[in-house]
Amino acid sequence: MRKYRIVIHCSATAADSDYSEQHLERDHLVRKINSPGGYHFYIRKDGTIIKMRDLDKQGAHALPYNHDSHGICYEGGLKAGGKDWRDAQDTRTEPQKASILKCIYASILHFIEEESGKVNIDYEFEIIGHGQLPGVKKECPSFDAKSEYAWITA
Numbered sequence: 001m002r003k004y005r006i007v008i009h010c011s012a013t014a015a016d017s018d019y020s021e022q023h024l025e026r027d028h029l030v031r032k033i034n035s036p037g038g039y040h041f042y043i044r045k046d047g048t049i050i051k052m053r054d055l056d057k058q059g060a061h062a063l064p065y066n067h068d069s070h071g072i073c074y075e076g077g078l079k080a081g082g083k084d085w086r087d088a089q090d091t092r093t094e095p096q097k098a099s100i101l102k103c104i105y106a107s108i109l110h111f112i113e114e115e116s117g118k119v120n121i122d123y124e125f126e127i128i129g130h131g132q133l134p135g136v137k138k139e140c141p142s143f144d145a146k147s148e149y150a151w152i153t154a
Contacts, residue, residue, distance in 0.1 A: 004123045005069035006107045007062045008100065008149075009039065009130045010077025010141040012084075015091040019075050021050040033060045039071040041103040047095025049103060055110040062130055070107040072100060077142040088139035104152060125153045 013019040021042050028037040038060030042050040053059055053071075061071030076091035078084075092100070104127060111123055129145035131138035 001124045002122055003068065004111070004125055005062075005065060005133075006104055006125065006127045007065065007069050007071050007130055007133065008127065008141045008145040009061060009071060009073040010091075011042075011073055011075050012077050012140065013075065014078045014080055014082040014087070015076050015089070016080040018045075020044075021052070024073070028060075039073040040107070041070075041072045043072070043074040043096050043099045043103070045075050045093050045096060047093065047099045049099050055107065062133060062136070065133055070110075072103045072107070074100060074141065077140065085139045088142040090143040092143070104149065108152075127152060 011019050011024060021037070021044075024042055025035060025037045029035060036052040038053070040051070040053045040055055040059055042052055044050065055070060059066050059069060059071040061073070062069060074092055074096045076096075077089070078087045079089040079091065081087075082089070108125055127145060127149035129143070130136060130140040132144075132146050
């Protein structure tokens with residue numbers, strides 16, 4: 001059985017500032033991440049889901065796990081006025097929480113086999129925060145995604 005991860009990220013931006021998908025795209029291009037940005041989904045504070053990469057395309061969001069994962073990023077992750085990871089805080093709005101769930105389900109449904117209508121059993125899904133990946137030392141996404149979403153894949 002092959003593990004496939006759904007990796008939750010935050011944009012590491014202050015809760016009281018806006019960080020549009022255009023800003024995200026610009027910042028990813030500066031870091032040599034090809035367009036569209038490295039995530040499959042980006043979720044604004046109002047819950048708007050911006051589809052970035054097609055789910056068939058490899059992401060560029062969590063080396064060395066990009067080849068077997070989808071990336072979901074929400075706008076925020078730092079307390080109001082926050083400047084860096086010392087200011088990490090779960091800033092998700094209720095609409096963002098609902099949209100993250102929609103994106104998680106879209107990612108899993110991507111693996112539905114058309115003929116049978118069932119999820120491909122060759123995959124074991126893990127929903128995990130970026131900073132919870134083995135070898136990654138980050139506060140991203142500013143909450144315990146693995147515990148929060150464990151019920152989905154249990």
